[in-house]
Structure formats: structure tokens, C-alpha cells
Amino acid sequence: MRTSLLRSLLAVAAVWAVSACATKPPASDAAATAEYRDNNDPLEPTNRVVYAFNDGLDTYVLAPVARAYRWALPDVVRQPIHNALLNMTTPVILINDVVQTKPRRAGDTFMRFVINTTAGVGGLFDVAAKVGYPYHDADFGETMALWGVPEGPFLFLPVFGPSNPRDAVGYGVDVAFDPLTYVPSGHGLRTFAAVRTGVAAVDARSQVLDEVDSVKKTALDPYATFRSLYRQNRESTIDKVRTEDRATVPNWYAK
Numbered sequence: 001m002r003t004s005l006l007r008s009l010l011a012v013a014a015v016w017a018v019s020a021c022a023t024k025p026p027a028s029d030a031a032a033t034a035e036y037r038d039n040n041d042p043l044e045p046t047n048r049v050v051y052a053f054n055d056g057l058d059t060y061v062l063a064p065v066a067r068a069y070r071w072a073l074p075d076v077v078r079q080p081i082h083n084a085l086l087n088m089t090t091p092v093i094l095i096n097d098v099v100q101t102k103p104r105r106a107g108d109t110f111m112r113f114v115i116n117t118t119a120g121v122g123g124l125f126d127v128a129a130k131v132g133y134p135y136h137d138a139d140f141g142e143t144m145a146l147w148g149v150p151e152g153p154f155l156f157l158p159v160f161g162p163s164n165p166r167d168a169v170g171y172g173v174d175v176a177f178d179p180l181t182y183v184p185s186g187h188g189l190r191t192f193a194a195v196r197t198g199v200a201a202v203d204a205r206s207q208v209l210d211e212v213d214s215v216k217k218t219a220l221d222p223y224a225t226f227r228s229l230y231r232q233n234r235e236s237t238i239d240k241v242r243t244e245d246r247a248t249v250p251n252w253y254a255k
Helices: 002-016 030-039 044-072 075-088 090-099 103-118 140-146 165-177 186-207 209-218 222-243
Strands: 155-157 161-163
Touching (some): 044 186, 044 222, 075 186, 090 140, 090 165, 140 222, 155 165, 161 222, 209 222
């Protein structure tokens, strides 16, 4: 399932290469030129079409399912599910921590997996955070950014949403890193992997229901707002990883 999605993503990227581009303002209009450069969205006409498609899919399918999920299950049930899903992403995070040459973050990730998989009952409970190993995310798009790979133009991908060429490629690499990509077809493991993907999508959408609803209701241009929020968040996350120098062993004995 994830492989077919990746192939679709690459096909869409090929179409984008020959799609209509936003008209660059004349050099004489300094303000418009600066805005065009800051937005980094030369494919805006195509991106807006994809955004409209995604918005319809979200409005009529994903958001209602996420609301039903939130309504049907109390937080005391949803939180362990969320924790377990995060725990299953640990191998991908650990690999990225290592190739980012962040040994202390890698140490935290390894300890989180050991503690939460055992004491946390397969990751249902985040025991590791309570003993000094907080969760952090890491992906290969972030890794490439730390290696100096430029983000490229802004993209709004079908289903996946805001992205850029670097993060789109990074997603494909993360799929390759995921051990469930290689599970055999027997014993229901493929079905488990597919179910995990679906539950993760619903869980992720349920986590941001209020925020997304707020943007759609209050923003004059939701597309531009989502573009800005995505780019600012990615830049902030990458800068934090670049400068972070955390300790691996918690200081349990500090007064």
C-alpha cells in the first residue's frame, strides 16, 4: 500500500515538472518579487488545484472519520493508541538520529523503545517520558536538510498535503527504513501494516482537528496559511535539531 502511494507521488512529481507555473512578477515590482521569492511557490496554480482536491477529501472523508474516532473513543483509549503508533516509528527515528550524527538523540530514542516496549506494554504507555526520555521526531527530509540539501519549491501533494521535493524524497526513504515494509505476506502482517497506516492517518488527523478547523474558518486564504505554517514549522524543527545538544542520561539526582 505504502509502495503504491510512493509510486503515485513520484508520478505526480513528474507531472508537476511540466505543469503551469505561477507568473513571476517583473523585476521592477520589488515588493511583489520579494513576496514571490519568500513564498517559494512557483507551482502555485497546480498546488492550489491539488489543495482543493485534498480539501474536498478531508472535508467529506478524513475529517468526519477523525471526528467519529474522537467521539467514539475517550482520550483514555486514544492516547495509548497514539503512544503505540509512535513507538512503532522508533526504528525509523533511530536510523535518522544516527545518520544525522546525533548520538545523544539516538540514545534517547533507543532507551524510549526499550522502556516503552517493555514497561510500557508494547508502547501503549509512555513510561520513558516520565523517567527523563522525552519523545522527539526525526525524518529523512530533516536529515537531508542537515546535510545541506535545499528544500526546493513548495509542493502540495495529493493526500499527503504540504511538502517540498526534499521532504517528498525523505518520506520515500523513511518508508524504506520502516521494518514493516519488509514483513512477509503471511500471518496477517501485511494486513497489520495496512491497518496501522489507516489508523495512523485517522489518529494524526484527530490530533489537529481544532487547529485545521480554525484555519479554514478564519484565514482569508487557507492555502497560503497552510503553506506558511508548514514552511515555518519545518524550518524551526530543522534549526532545533541542528543546534540541540541534549544529554542522554537524565539528571535524576538534581535538586
